[in-house]
Amino acid sequence: MIRIEVSPADLLACRFAISPLMETMHAQWVLSGRLDAGTHRAWADRWRPRYRELHRRHPGLRVVSALGGWPGIYTPDFIAPPPAGVRMSFETQLAAARATPLKRARTEIERVLAELPPMPPDVLEILRGPDVVELVTDALRVLWEEIVADRWEKIAAILERDVIQRAGLLAAYGWAAALDDLGPRVRWRVDDGRGHIELEVSGKEGRHRLDGRGLLFLPTAFCRQLGAYLDDARPYALVYPARGVAAATPSRAAGALARLIGRTRARILAELAVPATTTQLAAMLGLVVGTVGEHIAALRAAGLISGVRTGRSVLYRRTPLGDALAEADGRASPDPLSP
Known part of the structure; x- marks a missing residue:
């Protein structure tokens, strides 16, 4: 269980953001088969041949596929760090990821390698090589340009309407209302007059304090599981499935x-x-x-x-x-x- 302690000042400091870089990483997990496509199956089937071609040409995609999307296992933050601003372009986010010091990236890589089965030698060579950050960011740029950008307007619309809805709930009714429909793995608790967020992330444990920094909410259209960025060097962020990704529609074309x-x-x-x-x-x-x-x-x-x-x-x-x-x-x- 992860416990995030909050103060009254944290509610005012909370913000919502849309991350095109994080969505590109999540799209890669769907296209690679790491995540079940679910309601994105037709989209994934359409783009998977193109993705496989890119996967062959860009070794950085093999790294993203090898390191990310494993249930309950940490994904290195440098691949898609939480955005520092509310509205950041893909290019700005990618530049921030590319600026990750190699030492930091290697520390994050070794952390996840300790939890995974042994990697193929060619992938391990890239992971421990001097160009790993550049190769990963170059691969994500190509994936964005060749596949994800084609549908970004629609993806962004899905995420933006979730932001409007949930930000309104948070502002009007507080933490409990904003977290209520995110599923049983996240809960708002109040003990002795002090509020905190509880997250169940596959056996992970820890205590964290927002200390007036607030929490960054990041909706995602591709990933159906909760995630969190809890590194003190970056904004604390909660990644959650956006509402309306699988919105109901008439069940028959001529209903x-x-x-x-x-x-x-x-x-x-x-x-x-x-x-x-x-x-x-x-x-x-x-x-x-x-x-x-x-x-x-x-x-x-x-x-x-x-x-x-x-x-x-x-x-x-x-x-x-x-x-x-x-x-x-x-x-x-x-x-x-x-x-």
């Missing part, structure tokens, strides 16, 4: 609801099982914002959805009537990254 209100409006209603903005829906559905706006207006006029302004955007969610119609039409788990 009853689709025949009643149209396929696009039925899909929008299904996606709004998790609140979203017009821009996020457009990115996820591959439509222009104006078209989505027209459908939103129709669904809102029919009383199926409602909207609330958050900053410069309007966040839409289903009404009880919308919930009833969507749930009556049946549920399925589509590939959220499919074209």
Whole structure:
């Protein structure tokens, strides 16, 4: 059990971020088969031949595959360090990873090698070589450019709507509300008036204090397990599965609801099982914002959805009537990254 002690100041210091570099690493685990593709199966099947070609050409991908994604085993932080800012580009994050001192990278590598079965000699040679950081970052850059960037707009939309939802819960209702639906492996506890977060990470133990630094929340679209960055030299971060990755959609292309209100409006209603903005829906559905706006207006006029302004955007969610119609039409788990 990992225990993270927090103070009232930590709640104000918490922040949410989206990490394109971390998502690229997680995508690699899915494409390599380290993680079950789940709802990303169609996407993984489409891109796996290209990934295998890149895997042959770039030895750094063999390193990422060998070191990461093992259940309950530490993944070296230098591969995808937690972002220092809320909105960092892939290039900025990659530069930060590339700046990792070789001594630090080797320490992290040896830590994970001590927990894994012996590596193939060619992989071990790369891991203990002088160019390991450069090879890993070069490989992730190629994976981003060749595969992940193609769907980043849709991935980012999924993550951003989770951030809006969960940040609102944290600000309005505190730790318990923000952590409540992350699964049984994370809990909010209060003992003697002091709050702390409990994480179950495959037998790992330890006590940590945020000491006013707050916690960085990092949603992920690819990984369905909780993870944490708990190195004092970097921001403390909680990695968690984003809500809505496998949002319900009409179970049949020509389902009853689709025949009643149209396929696009039925899909929008299904996606709004998790609140979203017009821009996020457009990115996820591959439509222009104006078209989505027209459908939103129709669904809102029919009383199926409602909207609330958050900053410069309007966040839409289903009404009880919308919930009833969507749930009556049946549920399925589509590939959220499919074209």
